[in-house]
Amino acid sequence: MEIGGVKISGKAALAPMASVADRAYRLICKEQGAGYLVSEMISAKGLCYGDRKTEELCTVDDRERPYALQIFGEESAYCGRAAGLLMKYKPDILDINMGCPVPKIAGNGAGSALMKDIDRAYSIVKAAVENSDVPVTIKIRAGWDEEHINAPEFAAAMESAGAAAVAVHGRTKTQMYRGKADWEIIKQVREKVKIPVIGNGDITTPEEAVLMYRQTNCDLVMIGRGSYGNPWIFRDVESFIANGANGNVPAPPSLEERLSVMLKQAEYAVSFKGERIAMKEARRTCAFYLRGIKNAAAYRSRCGTLQSLSDLEKLAEEILHNEN
Ligand SMILES: Cc1cc2nc3c(=O)[nH]c(=O)nc-3n(C[C@H](O)[C@H](O)[C@H](O)COP(=O)(O)O)c2cc1C
Incomplete structure (x- = not known):
């Protein structure tokens, strides 16, 4: 599959995970077959103010390509400027976090709070696209809460703002990480937009990865917590898709x-x-x-x-x- 002309050859991506999926973690997952990696989230405002710690998160290691830098922010002016500033690090893709539920982010209007404000989210994507030399993607949730599940319409609006792909974590913001991810909403997003859809939520085995592909028609699956201490899951997904029908999957690591x-x-x-x-x-x-x-x-x-x-x-x- 391709995202705005960037070729992704593996069958599973590593989900961005702040304070977990750092460069060491990502490289290990890449070595085991992860097809696409995304950075920990980076504050757009922090970047604009030249925060040193924020800048450290922006380093791109060529071994990680294809690789996205992910920003979060609630104001299009900062997100646009941050997109421009990030170009010097030469990411392959620029991702915007529209799914983070934690109070520090969503409480300030960024992350998943953007799903309640389509106009604001639209202007953020537009500003990022205008200032970026690389494809701009978004990562969203099913919606804010059970009463406001709007991922399909939201994704379509972001597509019209110029988003080149959308990753969907099938939980609402209020669910945080509780309950089960709803894969049906990923399917609905897939039916609604033309851009690639990356399905995410609760994949812990190669069988589940294949099930997500089948049930949602998504273009790529993304694995987060299922890779904790188990980077081999990427190799296993790859192999299961190629040989699973023969029951021919790699033995677990010794x-x-x-x-x-x-x-x-x-x-x-x-x-x-x-x-x-x-x-x-x-x-x-x-x-x-x-x-x-x-x-x-x-x-x-x-x-x-x-x-x-x-x-x-x-x-x-x-x-x-x-x-x-
Ligand atoms: C510790 C942790 C940190 C996370 N940090 C981010 C982040 O920085 N950006 C983001 O878009 N999602 C973040 N997420 C959400 C994951 O990318 C993913 O959507 C979620 O964990 C569901 O996928 P999984 O069931 O495969 O873990 C984080 C999740 C966890 C558990």
Whole structure:
């Protein structure tokens, strides 16, 4: 599939996840077959004011391509300016967050709050398109709440403002992450617009990815939480689509491979963020890799005490020695 002329060759994209899907995480998912990656959300206003921390989120690593930088904001003037500023980082795609439910974002009129204000959202997309050299896409939810499910009309309006694709997470804002994602709404968006539709919500297995393709006719599926500690899901989706009918899917990663990818993600993170920050974050990310192994609970609680990469190397060696 293509988004505004940008070719996406894989069958599953990694969802943007602030504070989780950082560059280390994204690279690991890419190495396991993720076809498209999106940055953590970046504040349009922060960019316009030259906030250093915000700018750090904008780095584009060529290994991640095709890659989108995602902005959030509630004012078209800032979003337009931010779109222009982001061009110097040379993303392949510019995405606008219209789905975030957290009070800090939606409470200020950005993220999912834009779904209640189509005119404002329209002017934001238009301003971004006018200032961007690359395709502009949006990521939305089903709607604000049960009484205001408007994803199809909303997506059509954004298409007329110039959006080149729409990712739909099938939950309302008020649902946050509770309940089940409604895939029917993704299908309805697919029927309403001509631009590519990316389906998102609750995919945790290759079978579910195929089911989403079948049930919604979406052009690409996007996986978020289902990739926690399981970047192999991208490889599995790819393989399941190619060979699933023969039951010919890759064996799950061995303990050795699991630990080696866990270490690699931590090494990447250390190289990008420095050991202190990276290892603090690794306490959470590494625990995900250890789900389901023998004596997981004890090893996962050890993750909570990680201080250095060598602590993690020792833990991995110990697990391999004890459990293999
Ligand atoms: C920790 C976390 C952070 C997220 N951050 C973002 C974000 O920065 N931008 C965005 O558009 N969506 C964000 N999302 C939403 C995901 O992209 C995705 O839509 C949602 O998790 C549903 O997909 P899943 O069921 O595959 O996880 C975030 C979700 C989680 C769990």
